Amino acid sequence: MVITVKIINFDINLLNMKTKIILLAVSLLIKMTVSSQSFLTNGQVYNFDIGDIIQGHHTSSAGHAYRTNTILSKLVSVNSITYTIQENIYSPATCQTCQPSSSTNTITQVITNLNSAVTHSNQTNCHTTKDTMYYNNCNRLTSEKYPDPSSSCILLAYVDHTTRYIEGVGGPFFSKFVSNATVQQEDYTLQYYSKQNGTCGTLITSINENNSPNLTIAIFPNPTQKNITIDSDETLSHFDVLDINGKVCMYGPLYGNKLNIEELKAGVYFLHVYTANNKIKSVKIIKE
Numbered sequence: 001m002v003i004t005v006k007i008i009n010f011d012i013n014l015l016n017m018k019t020k021i022i023l024l025a026v027s028l029l030i031k032m033t034v035s036s037q038s039f040l041t042n043g044q045v046y047n048f049d050i051g052d053i054i055q056g057h058h059t060s061s062a063g064h065a066y067r068t069n070t071i072l073s074k075l076v077s078v079n080s081i082t083y084t085i086q087e088n089i090y091s092p093a094t095c096q097t098c099q100p101s102s103s104t105n106t107i108t109q110v111i112t113n114l115n116s117a118v119t120h121s122n123q124t125n126c127h128t129t130k131d132t133m134y135y136n137n138c139n140r141l142t143s144e145k146y147p148d149p150s151s152s153c154i155l156l157a158y159v160d161h162t163t164r165y166i167e168g169v170g171g172p173f174f175s176k177f178v179s180n181a182t183v184q185q186e187d188y189t190l191q192y193y194s195k196q197n198g199t200c201g202t203l204i205t206s207i208n209e210n211n212s213p214n215l216t217i218a219i220f221p222n223p224t225q226k227n228i229t230i231d232s233d234e235t236l237s238h239f240d241v242l243d244i245n246g247k248v249c250m251y252g253p254l255y256g257n258k259l260n261i262e263e264l265k266a267g268v269y270f271l272h273v274y275t276a277n278n279k280i281k282s283v284k285i286i287k288e
Contacts, residue, residue, distance in 0.1 A: 043114030120145035126158035138200035223286035
């Protein structure tokens, strides 16, 4: 009798182990299948629901602004979706005593060819381009077309343009680098989204702009003549430096935690530090 009970218990445990292995294998297979998808469709990229909020952050040498789209209505037909969207564009103050600007419009967006691959319209004219699919920091499947740095580029004046479409969030988000008489860079990145299945990032408004409360950053030495160390527990993404009149003096990606501001004239500036998960912190710095 005791032997029989032990055999039964052994068989049940073995069955549970086999079941777990099978479920794990199926889960991995599903993950691999999704990851190996070679493109995103228009229907996947622009799959919004009423109440969704998407915010993008636009930066250029002229300054920066936040565009917030709120989905008001959705009409689905055979091979198209029509959205009514409330669009708010917020531009931070360009000087300490200036007022920020904000405008709100209601727009209509019609998405067609839902089963067709989303189209990248890169303006890259020097390097060849490559396509890749990956999950971004918000765990959203992303389709990206980017200049291949391993390809040759001999033009003195050229444009390198990377475009990104994100599943359920939209696009195109982009990074554009222009090299001609002067070097220019322009970026439009995902700042925040709120959907039925979760949120990611920090929603920037006129109240909390430049102020993520749960982001702690230490800047030293300050004042400085050359280098600044940015100390944070979070992964840093990019930065911009504005003078007291709101003019963008420096911006770009952050590699590590060091920033060289030697090219700036002596004075007071505002350093905006952005993290990989779209948090932002503004710190006053003094260049000696």
